[in-house]
Amino acid sequence: MQLETLGKNQEFKNLYRRGRSYVGKYVVLYVCRRQDERKRVGFTVGRKIGAAVARNRIRRRLKEIYRLLYPQLQEGYDVVIVARMRARDVPYRVLADEVEALVHKAGLLVKEEAGAPWRRG
Structure with a gap:
């Protein structure tokens, strides 16, 4: 499944x-x-977080977390996930739980299945 992403700097700024x-x-x-029913996402991992290897690792984790949540998300929203400095040293599951909690707080979850995908079986 190909995620539809925000691409232009102006889209992020808006x-x-x-x-x-x-x-x-x-x-x-x-x-x-x-205005339409598309779901788009963008990921931001700043240089303050570390070298390219560390930034790409965090970006890959965030993409996977979003990919697993994607079927449960409402249509018609743009989302940007910005990694903070502390994200560098946190385990995947902790990061995933926080993203899920923020998505829930934002009211973007359509349905709650039996827990988050990373918690199942």
Whole structure:
């Protein structure tokens, strides 16, 4: 499954300016309603977090977390997930639980299945 992503810098800027933010210990979630029914996502991992290897590792983790949550998310939203400095040293499951909690707090979950995908079996 190919995720539809935000690509242009202007799209990120608009979302930061017009969207609502939900702040966690490891990530910040920005959410903005769309006119159509598309779901788009962007990931931001700043240089302060570390070398490219560390940033790419965090980005891969965030993409996988979003991919697993994708079927449960409402249509018609743009989402940007921004990694905070502390995200570098946190285990995957802790990061995943926080992203799920922020998505839930933002009201983006359509249905709650039997727990998050990373908690099943």
